Ligand SMILES: CC(C)[C@H](C(=O)O)[C@@H](O)C(=O)O
């Protein structure tokens with residue numbers, strides 16, 4: 001059977017890092033271990049330039065059909081003034097919502113070879129390995145009303161609405177507890193229950209779920225402001241952190257930055273398992289953005305995109321061996337000293353996007 | 368003329384650190400430079416224990432009458448299960464709202480003597496001096512609807528509402544620009560305009576205000592997630608950061624933690640200037656919380672509370688010399704090597720709350 005993949009390279013460095021992933025996919029396919037069928041489509045600014053939309057209905061339909069979507073990055077100054085509904089991010093938000101990708105998994109891992117690149121002291125981040133489980137289809141991102149109205153006095157009034165229901169919180173809580181069981185068995189749930197009703201409900205639902213089904217997992221609650229502080233003070237105290245869409249956006253970016261390996265971190269956005277087929281919709285993307293300042297120069301680090309492919313191989317295709325292979329190849333190549341510009345030490349030679357991709361592929365062929 | 372101060376020590380270490388401030392106020396009064404009249408009242412858990420309320424109407428009225436409120440800290444596990452409306456934080460939130468304290472100024476300063484206490488590398492934080500200007504009476508903290516409703520299917524649905532109007536954004540923007548002019552002349556405005564309508568309006572209003580009245584100040588915009596990363600990566604790039612209530616809550620806590628000096632940082636919450644009297648309502652409080660684990664043990668660091676007094680002397684009473692005196696005394700005492708437990712290096716002797724307070728007072732008397 002063959003695996004259907006939609007590639008959405010997007011903008012900025014997206015196409016460059018996606019090109020490296022294609023090399024690996026081609027080689028994996030040629031080995032006969034699995035068959036991949038890939039299609040490519042536009043998203044973000046690239047889609048806007050072609051269609052005046054951040055993503056077309058056709059591309060969205062293709063994403064819905066695919067076994068997995070590999071997503072590069074979207075956005076850039078070129079599209080700063082496009083209409084709000086067509087801004088590059090809208091393409092990504094539509095995919096999340098239409099494919100019901102409610103669970104965003106963002107590992108923050110500090111590669112030992114890169115620990116010195118962190119702004120934190122080495123001993124605080126060396127060996128760091130945590131995962132942020134971020135709710136991705138609810139909260140203030142999608143709640144209605146979401147509008148700007150002009151008042152009688154000429155003033156404007158903007159409204160966004162944070163909404164969460166019991167079942168939305170329960171299903172993301174379940175993802176976090178299940179994941180923790182396969183890791184160090186600890187979940188930290190985060191909200192602002194001292195000022196937000198959605199935080200009160202979040203706290204209650206996670207607590208009840210823990211009691212009913214996951215009492216074997218260690219659970220703690222931290223207010224989002226205090227969690228942000230603790231992440232900066234002592235990140236290794238955490239294992240799995242579960243939080244809402246907006247807090248997850250900020251906290252996962254902090255966690256990623258702590259590792260000193262921002263250009264290295266993949267993420268997975270997963271839907272619910274279809275009880276009939278056991279399959280779930282999924283989108284995989286690097287945590288880093290489109291980096292317009294270095295786009296087209298062959299300077300981008302393809303490792304986060306490669307890591308996203310590894311997550312796809314593991315979570316969507318069940319190709320655990322191939323996933324391990326990609327991840328080991330990344331580790332080995334880093335250990336051998338190869339660096340793109342973003343992770344090179346002062347004075348160290350940096351290789352290009354293509355050289356890094358080739359080295360990873362070559363290492364896979366050797367393994 | 369005499370200055371009217373309401374002291375609200377609150378819970379946990381609040382009363383202990385407030386006691387040190389009283390010593391300094393008494394001495395300043397005895398010097399004849401200014402007359403202070405202080406009253407003391409209950410807030411938070413302490414108020415709940417006495418009145419089943421997080422703050423009484425009478426205490427709120429006193430706060431409204433006062434020239435300044437000095438606030439300790441509220442909360443602790445003892446009050447985890449009190450009714451939502453009476454939780455300790457509700458006392459603070461009511462004061463902010465009823466006194467219309469819309470501008471929260473949170474300096475994040477890294478004391479050179481403490482740079483090694485930061486989890487960041489020394490060179491990244493040494494000399495750090497930034498201010499977060501946080502909007503404090505709007506946004507998701509106070510917007511309606513804010514409720515949990517039970518749906519027909521038995522599920523619950525929680526809603527919080529983020530609301531901002533043109534004038535709310537304009538007045539906090541003005542505070543940030545004015546402050547920047549007295550500092551390094553740079554403002555970074557932060558929101559999530561790529562997903563929130565309130566972010567779109569925030570961005571528009573700040574941009575227009577800048578163009579119309581503050582074109583001499585350097586202005587940049589950063590998305591809140593990206594700003595959180597940049598704070599951790601390279602905090603010294605900032606001068607004044609202006610943001611909404613919820614982002615300000617998280618970002619200012621990160622900034623405070625970066626300094627390694629959390630127990631040292633004061634804050635001011637200011638209302639609008641009364642055009643008739645030139646006065647503004649104000650509340651001053653340490654950034655740290657009530658620290659219930661060390662409460663009553665004489666271990667708390669009184670410096671953040673002392674710094675809050677210095678801000679009151681400066682902003683509410685115009686006693687610039689006295690304010691300078693408190694701040695210099697703090698610096699000198701730190702430079703002399705005196706440390707409370709939270710900032711002592713490993714193996715270093717820690718002094719008690721009272722000893723630290725006395726040392727600061729003694730240094731003021733010497734200056
Ligand atoms: C691009 C943007 C809409 C997005 C978000 O806010 O979710 C990004 O910051 C992310 O974290 O994936």
Ligand SMILES: CC(C)[C@H](C(=O)O)[C@@H](O)C(=O)O
Pocket residue numbers: 194195225456459460616
């Ligand atoms: C105590 C709490 C309500 C408060 C807030 O969220 O504003 C606190 O975290 C703060 O930052 O002053």
